Amino acid sequence: MAARLQDAGFQQLDETAAWVLQPGSGYFVTRNQSSLIAFRIGSDQSLAAGWRMVGAHTDSPCLKVKPQPELTRHGYFQLGVEIYGGALLNPWFDRDLSLAGRVHYLDSKQQLKHALIDFRKAVAVIPSLAIHLDREVNQKRSINAQSDLPPLLLQTGDKPAASFRELLAVQLKLEHPALDVQEVLDFEISLYDVNPPAVIGINDEFLASARLDNLLSCYVGMESLIASTAATNRLLVCTDHEEVGSATAAGAAGPFLESVLRRFNEKLLDGSGESFQRQLSQSTLVSVDNAHGIHPNFPDKHDSKHGPLLNGGPVLKFNANQRYATNSETSARFRQVCQAAAVPLQAFAVRSDMGCGSTIGPLIATELGIATVDVGVPTFAMHSIRELAGTKDIGYLTDALTGFFNS
Numbered sequence: 001m002a003a004r005l006q007d008a009g010f011q012q013l014d015e016t017a018a019w020v021l022q023p024g025s026g027y028f029v030t031r032n033q034s035s036l037i038a039f040r041i042g043s044d045q046s047l048a049a050g051w052r053m054v055g056a057h058t059d060s061p062c063l064k065v066k067p068q069p070e071l072t073r074h075g076y077f078q079l080g081v082e083i084y085g086g087a088l089l090n091p092w093f094d095r096d097l098s099l100a101g102r103v104h105y106l107d108s109k110q111q112l113k114h115a116l117i118d119f120r121k122a123v124a125v126i127p128s129l130a131i132h133l134d135r136e137v138n139q140k141r142s143i144n145a146q147s148d149l150p151p152l153l154l155q156t157g158d159k160p161a162a163s164f165r166e167l168l169a170v171q172l173k174l175e176h177p178a179l180d181v182q183e184v185l186d187f188e189i190s191l192y193d194v195n196p197p198a199v200i201g202i203n204d205e206f207l208a209s210a211r212l213d214n215l216l217s218c219y220v221g222m223e224s225l226i227a228s229t230a231a232t233n234r235l236l237v238c239t240d241h242e243e244v245g246s247a248t249a250a251g252a253a254g255p256f257l258e259s260v261l262r263r264f265n266e267k268l269l270d271g272s273g274e275s276f277q278r279q280l281s282q283s284t285l286v287s288v289d290n291a292h293g294i295h296p297n298f299p300d301k302h303d304s305k306h307g308p309l310l311n312g313g314p315v316l317k318f319n320a321n322q323r324y325a326t327n328s329e330t331s332a333r334f335r336q337v338c339q340a341a342a343v344p345l346q347a348f349a350v351r352s353d354m355g356c357g358s359t360i361g362p363l364i365a366t367e368l369g370i371a372t373v374d375v376g377v378p379t380f381a382m383h384s385i386r387e388l389a390g391t392k393d394i395g396y397l398t399d400a401l402t403g404f405f406n407s
Contacts, residue, residue: 001222001238002030005038008226015259021267029260032250033102033116034058034240037260038225041268042232050282051261052405053235053370054224055360056217056289057242057252060210061085061383063092063149065099065164065189071150072161078150079124079164081191085243088384089143092191095385096122097151101189103168107180115179117172117187122194124151151191193385205311205391212379212387214242217288220397227398228405233264242289242360252360258368277369284333285372286404287325287361288397290389291315291348293378306349308378311390313344314397317359317374325361330373334404341403343396346378375400 002012010026013019021027021041028038035058042049063081071078083089100118107113126149131137143149156162165184172181197209218238225236241251248254265276294307308315316331317324338345350356365372377397380388 001036001038001218002028004222005226010038010040019263019267021264023268031256032240035250035256036238037235037257038222039233039235039260039264040225040228041264042230042234049232050279050284051233051235051370052230052407053237053283053285054221054401054404055237055239055252055285055287055364056221057214057240057246057360058218058238059085059240059243060213060215061087061243063087063151063191065101065187065191067186069164070161072156075155075157076152077154077156077162078152081149081151083145083149084190086383088381089145089149090141091381091385092149093126093128095125095193096195097124097126097191098122098194099124099189100192101187103172103187103189104185105169105172105179105181106183106185108182109180110182112185113179115172115176117168117175117189119171120194124153124191126151195386199391207389207391207394208386209389210386212389213290213382214288216290216389216394217376217397220394221288221401224398224401224405227402230406232405234405237364239360246360246363252363253367257364261368280368280370283370284330284404285325285361285364285370286334286401287359287364287372287374288401289317289359289361289374289376290379290382290387291317291376292382293380293390295380301351301354303349303351306347308346308348310378310380310388311392312346312378313393314338314375314400315346315348315378317376318347318349319356321356322362323356323358324374325359325365325372326374330371334373334375334400337403337407338400340407341399343400343403345400348378 005028010028013027013029023041023043026040030036062084064084066080069079098119103117104114168184169181200206200208221236237257239252241248246252269275293310294302318326359374361372361374377393
């Protein structure tokens, strides 16, 4: 995202440096290398202008490598993993898996540095147990997260067990030959499926990919911000840790967004608390996170009047208990935007006898008091290692968010 924004003329800001902001220009700032806020400053800097904001999250449920992960059993080298977020676990078996994430290391001068790492090729697998050894697997399959999920990386035979940090150091040098890597101290590494995304269906109706929840929304929000041309202030916020509650420095319940908005207020307005609150009161946030499309094999999991169809357009998400932040005012505003952009719109409310998920929308609305609407494209297999969305919905959502930024 940072590279795409720079290509589009946005300037990167450093949280540790003083900011110089100019009306008409675009900027972005990152935190923890996992959250990003990008914004274009409009020519209208009156307090009545407010902000047009789109929010999404960057993280997805997955398997993360534990700090001391090495396991050697029966001549096989495996990694201990823990579950990040509410992952659907069955699809992780028998997949071609790789490793990627962030590594902190010491160089020859004993300076602490960091780098991103991606093995890219398949280096791991979690084999299923053969049906011959578990005859009731198709009726009573359960997964023990501690014992059933450690992936295989290699066979050691009678050799000493490998060190995962040493494997990371070797890979860092292969990926980044110019790096002076002496010792890997720590890491944040996840497993992922190397199978690339695909457009599928007889008429190319579907997009199958990992992490559509919620990188699809991040991508569409970014492209819509870049395409927008209004004189208003426009902002995209993509935060980490939504799948585990958002209560972190880089999460939506943390101070990242408020700190950026306050710095803007200090640089281009009078910096007072009153002007800050007056501007927020004129702002609107569209929280974008994937919605549950009605599954043809499981239609009874939906309310009969609220079953969104893939390729039927974005979904307005409602919940009486405020798991989504949509209210009649914000939904009406978004309906008006979609009508102007000729974008079809659907609605979702969970069955009254089922629990409801949530998004960053209620968190930001609570923290900052911004009028918020929750929307998203309908999706199948949410939180699986491979999810499914409609190809037309990507265009619909892009048109809707671009229209919102320009409203």
